[in-house]
Amino acid sequence: MSNSARILIVDVEPHIRRLLHGTLTRADYRVTEAGSARQAMAEIEANAPDVVLLDLGLPDRDGLELLPLIQQKSKAAVLIVSARDATDEKVAALDLGAIDYVTKPFDTEELLARVRVALRSRLVADGGRASIEAGDVSIDLVQRRIHKKGEEVHLTPKEFAVVAELARFPGRVITHDKLLAAVWPRDYERHIEYLRVIVRNIRQKLEDDATVPAIIVNELGVGYRLMGVAG
Structure with missing residues (x-):
């Protein structure tokens, strides 16, 4: 897996x-x-x-x-x-x-x-939780599985790494630099465009409307935030 x-x-x-x-x-x-x-x-x-x-x-x-x-x-x-x-x-x-x-x-x-x-x-x-609910998406950080409306969603390892970093601090903005460091450990691989592509792919899989994201939202020039978290 x-x-x-x-x-x-x-x-x-x-x-x-x-x-x-x-x-x-x-x-x-x-x-x-x-x-x-x-x-x-x-x-x-x-x-x-x-x-x-x-x-x-x-x-x-x-x-x-x-x-x-x-x-x-x-x-x-x-x-x-x-x-x-x-x-x-x-x-x-x-x-x-x-x-x-x-x-x-x-x-x-x-x-x-x-x-x-x-x-x-x-x-x-790390300040996070083992599992959270964000809208109709459930994220299990221990088993590393994601479900939307009860159906399992496949993410690539890098896509999951971005979601996991956001889910550890739900509701808080995570900077571009922190996300890049979490997903691409080698400095020379850290390009903001790579992150934008990954987030775009995640939204296609998790959002009801990827053009109007409600789960992973952008903080312009700063980073991303996981929204709609229950509890």
């Missing part, structure tokens, strides 16, 4: 990575892997994951040392998945910003539930 949340598995054990990769892929997440702290930071830089599943026993740096580095570079929610079960280790990880702590061996269904919680927590931390 092209709009699925991005999950990075950071674990030194290949068989654990394979298990997690299969479990998460079957749940429609987009999954990448790293076997060391160095690889993890490279993946975070390249792929901007939504959630990081972090083992503490990495070969080149302790996971507890890696936590602050991840938070400096990323907004990802970090879920510790470790064989270490000492209370002080868990407290230290949570104090350093981890969203949760799962001890190996783990139940895969429980881990999937913790991942869903981590995604919701990330949205709350």
